[in-house]
Amino acid sequence: MMSLFWYIAVALLLAGIGVYGLLTRRNLIRILITVEIMFNAALLLLLTMASISAAYKPTGIVLALLAISLASAEVGVVVSIAILMFRLKRSLDVYEIMESRG
Amino acid sequence: MSLSIDLTSLAFLLTSALAIISAALVVTHRSLVYAAFFLDILGTANAILFALLGYPLVAVFQLTVYVGSAITFILFSIVMLKEVPETTVPIREFALLTAALTVVALAGVFYSVNVVEPVVETIEISTLTDLVVRKYWFALLLSIVSMATTLIEAITLARREV
Secondary structure (H helix, E strand, O other): OOOHHHHHHHHHHHHHHHHHHHHHEOEHHHHHHHHHHHHHHHHHHHHHHHOOOOOOHHHHHHHHHHHHHHHHHHHHHHHHHHHHHHHHHOOOEHHHHHHOOO | OHHHHHHHHHHHHHHHHHHHHHHHHHHHOOOHHHHHHHHHHHHHHHHHHHHHHOOHHHHHHHHHHHHHHHHHHHHHHHHHOOOOOOOEOOOHHHHHHHHHHHHHHHHHHOHHHOOOOOOOOOOOHHHHHHHHHHOOHHHHHHHHHHHHHHHHHHHHHHOOOO
16 A cells, blocks of 8 residues: 555646646646646645545535536536637637726 | 544545646547546536545535536537537636636635645534534525426526526
């Protein structure tokens, strides 16, 4: 059985990659996808921390299930907004969308 | 027994390598379609890691709800859009530094748990249901309301009623 340290290390690396992608990209869909990487990292971290004790495990599972449901809902909303933006502006660049608001 | 331990460690190493490589490809690949595909692989690798940690229910939920519907939804939506040339923000050094600082800061927070072995114990579904209904009923209610709102919002946006 691997130590929890390695699971935490994987989660932190994923979070770092997500932060890098979030800062360097301007496409709305790409930003959503990089945020999803960070969500995956946070979920792995949550379940890793819940594995410390048997008392935390049920709470960890319930929180993870709720988080996955809400993340799926959030994906639906953001992708719908992106499709609408693309129809209206013919672009998914967040800088262009910010400049032309109002 | 030792063979099973070795297999678990091997599965962890392969899955974590797959997850990290997929995440890197999500950020660096030029095509959005391939980026969504690699996100799909990352979600699957994460589900395997959950199963290795002793959460088979969360792993199945991740595969069916998250990978099976949410990421596939992104993938199909991108196919509907025309691929546009992407521009990147020219702050790669700053972004790398910020990402490294994030990792170091989080590692400092979680440094104390580096020697603990994970507790692998099966939780009954009835225990979970009981916990949700008795203790987390408000969170469940909020989730249901959020998802209903999301459904209405997505339908409204898709019909261009805004």
